[in-house]
Amino acid sequence: MKISLAPIGYFWGKKAVYEFYEAAAESDADIIYLGETVCSKRRQLKLDDWFEIAAKLQDRGKEVVLSTLALIEAESELHALKQLCHKAADQGYLVEANDMAAIKFLSDLKHPFVAGAALNIYNARSLKVIAEAGAVRWQPPLELSAESLSDILGGYSNLGESEKHPMETEILGYGHMTLAYSARCYTARAYDYPKDQCKFICLDHPQGMKTKSQDGLDIFTLNGIQTQSGKCQNLLNQWQDARKRGVDVIRITPENDECLNIVQQLSNAIKAGTSSVLPITEQHCNGYWNRIPGMEIAEV
Amino acid sequence: MELVCPAGSLPAFQQAVDNGADAVYIGFKDNTNARHFAGLNFDDRKARKALDYARSKGVKLFVAINTYAQEANWQRWQDSVNKAVDFGANALIAADVSVMDYACEHHPDLNLHLSVQGSATNYAALEFYVDRFNIKRAVLPRVLSLKQVQQVAASHKVDVEVFGFGSLCIMAEGRCYLSSYMTGESPNTEGVCSPAKFVEWKQEGEVLESRLNDVLIDRYQPDEKACYPTLCKGRFETAGKTYHVLEEPTSLNTLNILPELQKAGVKAIKIEGRQRSPAYVAKVVSIWRQAIDKMNANPEQFETEAQWMKELNGFSEGSKTTLGAYSRPWQ
Structure with a gap:
């Protein structure tokens, strides 16, 4: 079982990003995803900066994947995406495709990619289509249960695809889940700023904006155009179940300094073969994996 | 056209x-x-x-x-x-x-x-x-x-x-999992959003509450018109304000x-x-x-x-x- 670090989903300043990856280079994470996946206005780091970090991490033995923007609307975003895909292909980095546009560019380049969770692969035949386009790893939709994942991987194998197009599976082990993407920026809206004059207010919210129901339940986390879960998904203690079902990579989302400790704890548990990584608290949820509403906690 | x-x-x-x-x-x-x-x-x-x-x-x-x-x-x-x-x-x-x-x-x-x-x-x-x-x-x-x-x-x-x-629909359609997060059923898997079977209306004194799978979506004063509790169109609290955080009905x-x-x-x-x-x-x-x-x-x-x-x-x-x-x- 490998451990990956998701791209930083929140808007952090350039210094914080560099410091984080400096520390991540020392961590037990096997795979590190890099890049801006949420908002094209978040440009503290330029494309060359990301490739500079990528090179450093690769030198330290990490597998590096460049991640693409998930919601691509403007012409300029499409051009930036194309540039990223070409540069990654030139330099031999995998790309995490988070929109079909990325798959279009990467399959034209015959360059392998990781299919992101928002691409909606719900069955083995869809996985086959994506594999034929060049996917070598995929992330199931967040709302899929463990059983559904087993069904898909079983189906993929029955189609004879496991040999023809070997496919790694990666699931989100720890982090707030991105549950929706919109044209509207909810962070700017919270400040009554127009999206086009947002004053980069997301920089003030390095862990997003907590949103509660009127009776105090953590319901959402706002992150620019993303609506994330109010609770943090925690499947860490179920990593052995995940492995049994064919999961190859467990992903952890960088949200704060604690994240690299969690990587360490998971790594220790994997080495020791124990299931107790991090206890589930009221801040957590694990519903989707256990076939109940995503926000809920299943007894495991 | x-x-x-x-x-x-x-x-x-x-x-x-x-x-x-x-x-x-x-x-x-x-x-x-x-x-x-x-x-x-x-x-x-x-x-x-x-x-x-x-x-x-x-x-x-x-x-x-x-x-x-x-x-x-x-x-x-x-x-x-x-x-x-x-x-x-x-x-x-x-x-x-x-x-x-x-x-x-x-x-x-x-x-x-x-x-x-x-x-x-x-x-x-x-x-x-x-x-x-x-x-x-x-x-x-x-x-x-x-x-x-x-x-x-x-x-x-x-x-x-x-x-x-x-x-x-205010989210990119097909890429919204909010409904299953709250109820287990989503547009992608079940062809529903904020399904009616999870909706509950509760009168609490003067205030009418709408809930979806027991999550409070909105509270209405007697002079307000109540709307179906589509979860992205409720009133929630962020940064000290209670408002339609995502969108109004x-x-x-x-x-x-x-x-x-x-x-x-x-x-x-x-x-x-x-x-x-x-x-x-x-x-x-x-x-x-x-x-x-x-x-x-x-x-x-x-x-x-x-x-x-x-x-x-x-x-x-x-x-x-x-x-x-x-x-x-x-x-």
Whole structure:
């Protein structure tokens, strides 16, 4: 079982990003995803900066994947995406495709990619289509249960695809889940700023904006155009179940300094073969994996 | 510009046809379509009747098989595609690549439309679907500004259809999992959002509470109009304020920009609302028919009529309409 670090989903300043990856280079994470996946206005780091970090991490033995923007609307975003895909292909980095546009560019380049969770692969035949386009790893939709994942991987194998197009599976082990993407920026809206004059207010919210129901339940986390879960998904203690079902990579989302400790704890548990990584608290949820509403906690 | 109208029942279907639809879209009675509501949609017999009626009036019939097929029940989606082909639908509206892959391989002559649930928001994504599945039309998600719609249409990768009127989904369709986060059922898997069976109304003194799977979506004072608790349209608290954090109860209405959409090269306008009554379908379709005819007669002088807007507002969530993402300030 490998451990990956998701791209930083929140808007952090350039210094914080560099410091984080400096520390991540020392961590037990096997795979590190890099890049801006949420908002094209978040440009503290330029494309060359990301490739500079990528090179450093690769030198330290990490597998590096460049991640693409998930919601691509403007012409300029499409051009930036194309540039990223070409540069990654030139330099031999995998790309995490988070929109079909990325798959279009990467399959034209015959360059392998990781299919992101928002691409909606719900069955083995869809996985086959994506594999034929060049996917070598995929992330199931967040709302899929463990059983559904087993069904898909079983189906993929029955189609004879496991040999023809070997496919790694990666699931989100720890982090707030991105549950929706919109044209509207909810962070700017919270400040009554127009999206086009947002004053980069997301920089003030390095862990997003907590949103509660009127009776105090953590319901959402706002992150620019993303609506994330109010609770943090925690499947860490179920990593052995995940492995049994064919999961190859467990992903952890960088949200704060604690994240690299969690990587360490998971790594220790994997080495020791124990299931107790991090206890589930009221801040957590694990519903989707256990076939109940995503926000809920299943007894495991 | 083609007017594509919804029908969740045979009477609604007939109203859509009688009031000027160029095409009517329907779904079968299961979770293969994105409006999988109790008492709605078409069994074989009713679908056949609908088709006969459409044919007799020269109107097209589209079938939406636009949820995402789950592995354990994949056969259901395959059977639905075959059924739509067998009975002679003019087009299949699909979102799942496996459904399109199957349709394209086994029924190469079938017109494939990419559903809004496919979430293709740019022309490179559309190119993927054209290259791979030979789609003939794409319905664009309600996240694009007018300028962005113009850019996608101008790329001429494929014919473009956009939403004109109805419930406003404020997230990129097909990529919203909020409903399953709260209830376990989502548009992608079950063809539902904020399903009615999880809705609860509670009177707490003067205050009326709406809940979805026990999560408080909104509280209404006696003088406020209560709305269905669609989870993205509730009042929540962030940064010390309680407000409609995501969106207010409102509907989409693009009547005001109809000529711009036509000029952009948009080939079809879709009316949302397979869950609506025959009376609703009749009125909304009739207004849009009049509007398109008026525009075609004299595009330069087109103006919406106050009566249309008033009636459409009356049919809208919160009795309000918006241009949504088509208008940049909304974003």
